[in-house]
Amino acid sequence: MDVTLLGSGDALGVPAPLCDCEYCRTSERRRRPGLLVEMAGATVVLDVSPDVKEQLHAIEMPDVNAFFVTHHHFDHAGGLHELNHAAMAFDEHMLNPGAVASDERPRKASFEVFLTPTACLHLNYSNAHVAKHLDLNLLAHGDAVRVGDMRVVPFPVDHGRPMFDTLGFAVYHDDAKVVYAPDVRGFLPDREAGREYENADLLFAEGVALFRAEGHGSEAELRSALESASADRTVLVNCNEHFQRMSTAELRSAAADTEYELGRDFAEYQL
Ligand SMILES: [Zn+2]
Numbered sequence: 001m002d003v004t005l006l007g008s009g010d011a012l013g014v015p016a017p018l019c020d021c022e023y024c025r026t027s028e029r030r031r032r033p034g035l036l037v038e039m040a041g042a043t044v045v046l047d048v049s050p051d052v053k054e055q056l057h058a059i060e061m062p063d064v065n066a067f068f069v070t071h072h073h074f075d076h077a078g079g080l081h082e083l084n085h086a087a088m089a090f091d092e093h094m095l096n097p098g099a100v101a102s103d104e105r106p107r108k109a110s111f112e113v114f115l116t117p118t119a120c121l122h123l124n125y126s127n128a129h130v131a132k133h134l135d136l137n138l139l140a141h142g143d144a145v146r147v148g149d150m151r152v153v154p155f156p157v158d159h160g161r162p163m164f165d166t167l168g169f170a171v172y173h174d175d176a177k178v179v180y181a182p183d184v185r186g187f188l189p190d191r192e193a194g195r196e197y198e199n200a201d202l203l204f205a206e207g208v209a210l211f212r213a214e215g216h217g218s219e220a221e222l223r224s225a226l227e228s229a230s231a232d233r234t235v236l237v238n239c240n241e242h243f244q245r246m247s248t249a250e251l252r253s254a255a256a257d258t259e260y261e262l263g264r265d266f267a268e269y270q271l
C-alpha cells in the first residue's frame with residue numbers, strides 16, 4: 001500500500017483563517033485532515049476536507065474509488081461540497097449548455113461516499129442538494145468495506161469535546177495495516193470493533209494535546225491512548241502551530257523527544 005498524508009492540520013489549518021501572527025506567517029502549511037491510501041486497482045481517501053480539491057490536484061490524483069468520512073465536522077466533511085460540484089452534470093452548471101457540443105463536455109463523475117448514519121442525517125438535513133449528487137453508503141462498526149483488494153474497517157472512537165458518533169478507519173491489505181484516527185480523546189476498546197485501532201504498522205492519530213494545547217482531550221488521555229495503540233510507527237496529525245504557539249521547528253523537535261513523528265502534508269509512506 002502507498003499512503004499519502006493529505007492534511008496534517010486541525011479544523012483551522014495553518015495558517016489560521018485571517019491570521020498573520022508570527023506562527024501563521026512562518027510555519028509550514030497544514031491542510032485540513034485527510035489520508036490517501038492506494039494500491040493497484042484501488043484508491044481511497046479518508047476524510048473529505050474543505051481542502052480536498054487542492055489536496056488531490058497537488059498529487060495529481062483525479063481518480064478515487066471511494067471516500068470515507070470519520071464524522072460530520074466541517075474539517076472532515078466540508079469537501080463533500082467539492083465532490084458535489086464535480087459530480088453535478090455539466091449541464092447543471094451551465095446556463096446555455098447547448099453552446100458546448102456533447103463530445104466536448106467533461107465526463108460525468110460519480111462518487112462513492114461512506115459515512116455514519118449520523119453524518120448522513122446531518123448532510124441530508126443541512127445540505128440535501130449535496131447529498132443528492134453523491135452515492136452515499138452507510139457504515140457500521142466492524143463491517144468491512146472492500147475496495148479492490150483493500151479492506152476498510154470502521155471502528156468507534158471517543159471524539160471528546162463533545163462526545164458523539166465518530167469513526168476511525170483500519171485499512172488492510174495482505175499483512176499490512178494502516179489506522180487513521182485524527183480526532184480522538186481516546187479509543188473505545190470495549191465497543192463493537194473498538195479494538196481495530198490496535199497494532200497498526202502505521203498509525204495516524206491526533207497529536208496536538210501532546211504539545212502545549214488541549215486537543216480533543218488532555219495530554220494524559222492522549223498519551224495513554226497512543227500507548228495502548230501499540231503501533232509500529234505513529235504519525236501525529238491534527239497539529240496547529242498557531243494554537244500551540246510553537247514554530248514548526250520547535251514542534252518537530254518536541255515530537256523528536258517522544259517516540260512519535262510529526263506529520264507533514266504530502267508525506268508519503270510505503271507498506
Ligand atoms: Zn496565527
Ligand SMILES: [Zn+2]
Nearest residue numbers: 071073159183
Ligand atoms: Zn471533530
